[in-house]
Amino acid sequence: MTPSARVAAAIEILDDYLSGTPAEQALTGWARRHRFAGSKDRAAIRDHVFDALRRLRSAAGLGAGKTGRAIMIGLMRGQGVDPDTLFTGEGHAPAPLTDQERSLTATLSRAERLDCPDWLLPQVEDSLGPETEAVLEALRHRAPVFLRVNTTRTTREEVQRTLAQEGIVAQPHPLASTALEVLENPRKISGSQAFLQGLVELQDAASQAVVESLQVKPGQRVLDYCAGGGGKALALASLGAEVVAHDIAPARMKDLPARAERAGCKIDISTPDTLRDFGSFDLVFADAPCSGSGSWRRAPQGKWLLTPDRFATLLETQRMVLSQLPALTSSGGAIAYATCSVLQPENRGQVDWFLTHHADFTMVCERQFSPLDGGDGFYIARLEGK
Structure with missing residues (x-):
């Protein structure tokens, strides 16, 4: 699939989500209807969908609408990508932008810019104080991938070497003595020997720190x-x-x-x-x-x-x-x-x-x-x- 076709697929899935279908169910349904899509295509489409969900308010504002198409237009703009390069109408790409879509300008409220529900923003500010904007901005981005090393059977250093042999690059994270942050090829983890042999589990670093x-x-x-x-x-x-x-x-x-x-x-x-x-x-x-x-x-x-x-x-x-x-x-x-x-x-x-x-x-x-x-x-x- 071309990059434009992947955007078109994300639009279809987002429309399904906006109609009331849970996100994971919408992704699974699309994959079943489009079995020709390879694993890399499905992964890229999933990334588009979840990027859009993280930034749903700002994307809808920048795209001036609450449809899958408007949200993807707004998401592209928010990410600094010119939508005209992907909305070409060629092949399986989304239809070209209309003059109205191309000329849209938007002024976002603070809650829209931070992708936070209006009613919740005061609660967040009361809880986080001066860190409010930095934390909400962090929550608009993809989370790192972390592993917990099963230290009853191995060490972080040994797991690093084992993962590296399969092209998975990871480094220790300071939040927990068992935590490794995956820097390259996270989608290979579930099939890696370290995972299959019980040497690692997927687990957030702060979650590990809580247990420690x-x-x-x-x-x-x-x-x-x-x-x-x-x-x-x-x-x-x-x-x-x-x-x-x-x-x-x-x-x-x-x-x-x-x-x-x-x-x-x-x-x-x-x-x-x-x-x-x-x-x-x-x-x-x-x-x-x-x-x-x-x-x-x-x-x-x-x-x-x-x-x-x-x-x-x-x-x-x-x-x-x-x-x-x-x-x-x-x-x-x-x-x-x-x-x-x-x-x-x-x-x-x-x-x-x-x-x-x-x-x-x-x-x-x-x-x-x-x-x-x-x-x-x-x-x-x-x-x-x-």
């Missing part, structure tokens, strides 16, 4: 209460903890046993019905459901789906999660509360609420990771029983 900050000791009993896909459960197990992974939707953990076997570690799986059978834990870790505001460059559609009502519901859910953790914690044990959010109502605000209702716990440390640190935005607080 817990200072887990070998033999400690740890509950990953909101395990999801299980990335942090695997990281905890690699530190020698006896890990139980739990999620309110157990289907999210369906791949975890195979991943644990590949990594050479043991993780027990709990459903809500069986959790009490495991007793209490030295550490209960909860990466709670949240806005995902710290990871919007990876999942940008979440930014546009968030509404004031949905945000309020998330805050209620976080409090419900926190309220259930003390009963699972051993006497003298600890709770670790985390979100992939940069918004204070979801972070310190929730910890303060918890402490007002549980005087037998005290916060001993907290940290807010920012996208400006290189990884996602993550918050972590450790609460210890008295």
